[in-house]
Amino acid sequence: MSLELMTILDKDGKAQKGKDPNLPPEELKKMYRLMVATRALDDRGLALQRQGRIGFYLQSTGQEASHIGAAYAMQQSDWLFPAYRQPGILLLRDVPYEKIIAEWFGNSGDTSKGRQMPVHYSFRQANFVSISSPIGTQLSQAAGAAMAAKARGDDTVFMTFCGDGGTSSNDFHAGLNFAAVYKSPVVFVCENNGWAISVASKNQTASESMAIKAEAYGMPGVRVDGNDILAVYRVCKEAIDRARRGEGPTLVETVTYRIASHSSSDDADRYRDKKEFEAWQKKDPIQRFKAYLKHKKLWNEAFEKECVEGAKDEIMAATKKAEALPPMGPESMFDDVYMNQTPGLKAQKKELHDLMLKGGVGADIGHFPL
Amino acid sequence: MSLELMTILDKDGKAQKGKDPNLPPEELKKMYRLMVATRALDDRGLALQRQGRIGFYLQSTGQEASHIGAAYAMQQSDWLFPAYRQPGILLLRDVPYEKIIAEWFGNSGDTSKGRQMPVHYSFRQANFVSISSPIGTQLSQAAGAAMAAKARGDDTVFMTFCGDGGTSSNDFHAGLNFAAVYKSPVVFVCENNGWAISVASKNQTASESMAIKAEAYGMPGVRVDGNDILAVYRVCKEAIDRARRGEGPTLVETVTYRIASHSSSDDADRYRDKKEFEAWQKKDPIQRFKAYLKHKKLWNEAFEKECVEGAKDEIMAATKKAEALPPMGPESMFDDVYMNQTPGLKAQKKELHDLMLKGGVGADIGHFPL
Amino acid sequence: MTAIKKKSGASETGTKVMTMLEAINDAMRTEMQNDDRVVVFGEDVGKKGGVFGTTAGLFEEFGEARCFDTPLSECGILGAGVGMALYGMRPIAEIQFLDFIYPGFDQIVSEAAKMRYRSGGEYTCPMVIRSPYGGGIRGGHYHSQSSEAYFCHTPGLKVVIPSTPADAKGLLIASIRDEDPVMFLEPKAIYRHAKDEVPLGEHVVELGKARIAREGTDVTILCYGAMVPVCQKAADLAMEEHGRSCEIVDLRTLVPLDEQTILESVKKTGRVVVVYEAPKTGGFGGELSAIIAEKAIEYLEGPIVRVAGFDTPFPYALEHLYMPDPKRVAAGIEKTFVW
């Protein structure tokens, strides 16, 4: 198993000889547009949190190439079992900004009905499975879904994500093992961004890399430069194709960096060396890809403006719309626990209803229809 | 990492050139005696179960070289975190037969006070930690104990066991990862006996071997012929020495075979090919080592008789003594839940006491002193 | 993806005497014939047919794609099961003993139970988790525990426990057809002892309906699983020795609970004994007491008595004293008359 880091673009954005996948211009421009939009969305999310308009935010800044590149080669009918740091995939899958942003507000525009913290998206239309907080749980689920698809003879491929921290989870072990034993069509992408909150990845495991963990499960493992969207794309495309051909799972490690703090609740300065951070800032995946586009004569100021300002404007407008949506009603709290409300839940709903009607509990909200 | 199978004795018991550890005759004879005694103990256990005198038994037949060889190089002060198929280590550590057998009967001679099923031993005097049924839990515990010993500056080494099935457990992943991250003095021995009840080890994982899983944790992994006690001894001695020198953990895979059914509750004929079983029977580790001793002129009929009959007689006598011991009293049920009985447990004890006194519940036992 | 519902080959009618083991096996076979989204998997469920034999013959009849062994990982079994359910299958995950479910507990309480809710109804997890539970086979510490209370306290899960072969079949089929995750806990003590007429072919017992296992007027006994036959014997004793007429309510489903049947019985008799084998403190029986003490206390003519396992880990040698037996339950019944 090679521990070599697969790279296509050098630091100046030049493709190494013979490695350029030579994607059509429109694809390349789409990739750029997605990365830029993802960054803009992230900036907006953090700003809203800092302004106190949403309760929490978690950035993916610096990891745009890693996750957009990974999912780029999938078909729309393929499924994603994401972690919480791949928002660019939502844009890739054409989820409207307004839907994404409504999730942050947790109001009636949120597909998850305000049940989860910001950034825990669920978009069935995009085959983007509901995100949860517990680290790693999606990995064994993806393996199971892939087992099911294989058993049914569907040609769906599954991609699932985790962080470097996630490699230590139970589900990493179980998920990769099951996927390999049943030769299921799933691609495991470990975004190694150097940190699991304050724990550096070198303290997460003593193994030489995350990719080498594939050996333990008898599947191929590949290490790729996570800030090089073309390299990530190529490696994942191969893994996706392999999976679709029935040749089983692959573990891909994208080597990248968490540029921001862990989340809006964290302050990385307390535990992280500024130098390390600054060195990585210079490797910005968007800048690197922009340089490539320039070499290819696909970039100019007008295109930049269209990408950046276009995204910002759309996001601004979507925020306005999303924020204005009404909150979820209190009665919604009792829905979706089960398909049908149990007698017990009906009684509890009535209890809350009556309490609110009396003007005591939740007086600011008023009552709700039973 | 080498996937080669480390072997010393060929199938006729000849040591390969340059590989014989040349242990002193007395050590070699002790090894043989331990293997034979372990087999005899196992035979007795199953017989007692078949006679309905004990409720359950689980054999280690065919794995004597694997576990005795592994633990042989430890010091008495080193700790064991066993699985349930290493009874020979009790003999190695001088636990009296009567104590072992009393555990099967779960009576007042049992160090565990009849609280667990047969073969779930606990012998503090032997630094042999209480066995539990859930697969794998000892692995992360061993890592933790080793972390503690290292932090205290003790030179204790830890050895822990699991089966091929155990490699799929959460604690395998967590235990090996922790041990490697903290470079703790622990040797992980995976006894790959081909089966996890009815699941063949090739269906347990798609990896090329169990030893190679060490790569995932950045520790050395070694594959050794588990029916060759000298090979197992040598590999584990190196791993133990390494651990004691502060160089961290090792994963050792002993390749062996479960000759018996999984336990007295199982019938391997329902799922296992007879041919496979017969082929392995020919590789009996005791016969192989006997041949070696013969080559070394350390074996004769008198020695054989002394080993075999000696063990049988002692085990017979111990069985008689152990079986005759009185059962645990009902009051003991409420002990050892906590160091001190809580008021609630005291009340429950009294409740049972009063019920029994009235002659209802447990009428066959009578009452117990409060 | 569409469910490929086949008509069950034979439209069987009539009944047959079965053990609970056989009834459970029959339920799975029936649904596997009926709905090809149903798959059964777990440790040793294939060729071996399960350590108790509940899956015997399924591997042979439906092949490896629909009845298969897994690696030794409850985390994997349950995580994969959740994934299969998300993708549209009807997975039945067998956990060999309930005592071994904890390595996969996270997938149940954090994932399966919350999937529908957290995704606003977009993703669902129609999955059955089957597992033998409870004492009575001299299995000691780790082959005997009754931890239904953990699951009952986890919104999003349903919890089903049969006490007769016919119910086992009917409730299991209902569980497989249910759109939500169901913990289907099998009282292993009576796997073979419970033997009775079971309807052949299609047989569904609706979840959420308790069963009056014996009618009576003086005391209500609330119980489930292997405690039902114990309570039957206790009721006989109570009648013989003290002339007490006991009404036995077999809960059948703990979540959703049939509060109505419970409260009606309690209001009628005015006395309650709650029986369960789990450790007394924090057991589901405490919830039953609490419901009654909140909603029907004015009808009570005595204390709500609980007869349960003691607050110790499950013992091996003393199992027979640990578990509630007819005499202990009978003593509990008498306590409800001491005000």
Next chain:
Amino acid sequence: MTAIKKKSGASETGTKVMTMLEAINDAMRTEMQNDDRVVVFGEDVGKKGGVFGTTAGLFEEFGEARCFDTPLSECGILGAGVGMALYGMRPIAEIQFLDFIYPGFDQIVSEAAKMRYRSGGEYTCPMVIRSPYGGGIRGGHYHSQSSEAYFCHTPGLKVVIPSTPADAKGLLIASIRDEDPVMFLEPKAIYRHAKDEVPLGEHVVELGKARIAREGTDVTILCYGAMVPVCQKAADLAMEEHGRSCEIVDLRTLVPLDEQTILESVKKTGRVVVVYEAPKTGGFGGELSAIIAEKAIEYLEGPIVRVAGFDTPFPYALEHLYMPDPKRVAAGIEKTFVW
């Protein structure tokens, strides 16, 4: 191995105003100074000082050998903790949020809880598992749950929940010194809000003793953790609006439970409200109701009312309606007067 007990450097006396966070931090520092077997570990407890700051400064003061970060594995944290305890340390394992404990649940319920029992007392597991729990910080689904009931139903574990800074310190020190595994659950909602005088230096609050947080004569309110201040406000409301005199019992330790204090209060007032934030069904409050209904029903003058979280997963946007608040508790108090 022997414990190397050092005399605490400074023999501090007096008190200081601390938040609950600071009190917990102070407890660990005090015991780490006092007993070098005490080590603290978990995710982000080192340089970062914990996501809430409970371990702030410990890494700096005691070094990496005694306060260290772990890989992201609750299974590893708890399994390693059990191993350390077996070897003679006094491990304090921090679980970042109680919601994340399940990957390591097996090590708690199957191992730590049963070690002493299953080994006949040969091996013990004196370990403290600390974890913030409960709602009130808008943490949604996975940063808000109260699952104390799972642990209370697991014989072999002690379960401790403080509601004041002084208790947090005293109970944590008692837990660290305890010879059995202790779940020390920290009500994160009041980490910073609870602020009070805390004794400096050695301060031990015995496990198993409830605290009368307010004396009263009409109704007993049983509660713990972050619900204690909520109940205080509810008691004020009940007095203002209806002239009810409430007695508040702050349980402090759920296992072992101070039944005596509970029953004495109930016998005195004849009315009970049980308050907890966990989902109502199967919550520990049900156990409290059951104990009272079994042992003191003849003293009751009204139903035993429970005010609890609803039987849904913990919501994000509607958290304020999900959790019991003073008005909901006050309404519960009134219900005990409706017979």
